[in-house]
Amino acid sequence: MKPLTMRDFAPTDREPALRIWEDAFLGDNAEPSEEWFSLPGARLFVWEQGGEVCATARIHDFQASRGEARLQCGGLAVVAVALPLRRTGVGAQVVRDCLAWMRAEGCPLSSLYAFREAWYRSLGYEVCGRRWKVSVPAGRLPAVEGGLPIREASPEEWSLLEPCHAAWVRRYCGMNPRTEQRWKKVLAPSGKPHSVLVAGEPAQAYVVLRSTAEFSGEQAITEAVWETPEGYRAFLEILAKVGMNRSKVSWHEPPDLPYLAEHFDTDVEVSLSRPVMFRANDVPGALRALHPDGDGEFTVEVVDEVIPENRGPWAVRYKPGEVEVSPAKAAEIVLDIRAFSQALLGQPSLRELARAGRAASSSARALEAAAALMPESHVYCLEFF
Numbered sequence: 460m461k462p463l464t465m466r467d468f469a470p471t472d473r474e475p476a477l478r479i480w481e482d483a484f485l486g487d488n489a490e491p492s493e494e495w496f497s498l499p500g501a502r503l504f505v506w507e508q509g510g511e512v513c514a515t516a517r518i519h520d521f522q523a524s525r526g527e528a529r530l531q532c533g534g535l536a537v538v539a540v541a542l543p544l545r546r547t548g549v550g551a552q553v554v555r556d557c558l559a560w561m562r563a564e565g566c567p568l569s570s571l572y573a574f575r576e577a578w579y580r581s582l583g584y585e586v587c588g589r590r591w592k593v594s595v596p597a598g599r600l601p602a603v604e605g606g607l608p609i610r611e612a613s614p615e616e617w618s619l620l621e622p623c624h625a626a627w628v629r630r631y632c633g634m635n636p637r638t639e640q641r642w643k644k645v646l647a648p649s650g651k652p653h654s655v656l657v658a659g660e661p662a663q664a665y666v667v668l669r670s671t672a673e674f675s676g677e678q679a680i681t682e683a684v685w686e687t688p689e690g691y692r693a694f695l696e697i698l699a700k701v702g703m704n705r706s707k708v709s710w711h712e713p714p715d716l717p718y719l720a721e722h723f724d725t726d727v728e729v730s731l732s733r734p735v736m737f738r739a740n741d742v743p744g745a746l747r748a749l750h751p752d753g754d755g756e757f758t759v760e761v762v763d764e765v766i767p768e769n770r771g772p773w774a775v776r777y778k779p780g781e782v783e784v785s786p787a788k789a790a791e792i793v794l795d796i797r798a799f800s801q802a803l804l805g806q807p808s809l810r811e812l813a814r815a816g817r818a819a820s821s822s823a824r825a826l827e828a829a830a831a832l833m834p835e836s837h838v839y840c841l842e843f844f
């Protein structure tokens with residue numbers, strides 16, 4: 460493969476970038492919004508080969524929650540290669556360059572939604588947690604009286620939703636605490652406001668949707684968050700209202716999937732939908748960013764063909780609020796970067812990975828200490844990017 464150079468997108472790259480995106484995402488008569496070229500809170504890069512722009516990628520400046528800790532997390536998107544150069548190794552190099560850039564920026568974690576999970580798996584990413592899509596024929600939606608006042612809010616009132624969202628940042632690992640900028644992007648993408656419904660004062664649930672133009676078609680909910688059981692009942696009440704003139708309503712639920720636990724019925728479909736993938740770019744950096752509440756120590760080796768610096772072995776010592784990582788001579792626990800990234804976030808957990816033979820341990824004490832630092836958790840990411 461001829462040498463590739465990565466650089467920031469410049470206004471003169473618009474035409475070649477658009478050409479690449481037409482083939483990859485947009486089709487040839489699309490008019491992409493300005494956000495494609497300039498998105499606050501994200502950085503767009505291009506790659507040149509022989510003086511021609513041949514690939515693009517965007518890195519969002521996100522965080523991922525992990526208990527009390529917030530890990531810097533680069534959300535990778537619009538990875539695309541010019542059609543003639545595909546399958547020549549350019550795409551893999553683009554991802555490797557992005558990982559190196561994130562490491563240099565002190566960002567120990569990366570996340571993405573894959574076009575093919577297997578391709579990103581070969582670059583060290585792995586599916587973490589579960590994103591369930593629930594799809595219910597409108598006539599099967601449960602009739603629930605929520606008991607909370609429901610009202611419409613405007614995207615400018617995003618701060619009303621914030622405490623509810625913040626509860627999920629604490630409850631699930633992998634959640635991005637939102638900035639005002641990000642709220643605006645979610646509630647009014649490209650400046651076009653979605654409908655926002657809020658239940659309770661203060662909010663115990665909210666629902667974001669863009670009404671489908673198709674009368675009596677399926678209505679997808681863009682985002683739904685509930686903080687309390689009352690909030691979940693109010694969410695169901697909102698769904699019943701939305702379903703009045705639709706054939707089906709669909710939405711996403713986090714791994715604990717309350718709908719299945721209480722409301723499953725004939726013709727309800729539940730499927731795994733676009734699960735988020737995570738990857739640790741910097742193993743010691745990611746471990747140091749954790750926020751333990753007890754103490755312990757263990758040694759670990761992380762096999763990573765793309766970023767060999769991650770291997771170690773590492774001696775990890777932790778006490779409340781602090782993790783020290785230093786080079787070690789040998790490791791009690793050995794796992795690859797995909798399994799490590801899952802254990803780091805907590806689903807599947809380190810104990811599950813060990814049971815499945817994906818983490819080898821020569822010491823039950825070390826495994827306990829590592830599992831206490833990276834406890835089992837539900838992993839969920841509300842951002843779509």
Ligand SMILES: CC(C)(COP(=O)(O)OP(=O)(O)OC[C@H]1O[C@@H](n2cnc3c(N)ncnc32)[C@H](O)[C@@H]1OP(=O)(O)O)[C@@H](O)C(=O)NCCC(=O)NCCS
Pocket residue numbers: 482483484537538539540541544545546547548549550551552572573574575577578581
């Ligand atoms: C997806 C894309 C970025 C990949 O880039 P690329 O330069 O074509 O890919 P690479 O040459 O680096 O990698 C291809 C290699 O990956 C490997 N590969 C392909 N599919 C794979 C899979 N499912 N699992 C593991 N490895 C796979 C193969 O070895 C393949 O090599 P081969 O052509 O010799 O068989 C590019 O094809 C593209 O722009 N597609 C359209 C846009 C898109 O889907 N972007 C992703 C958005 S998340």
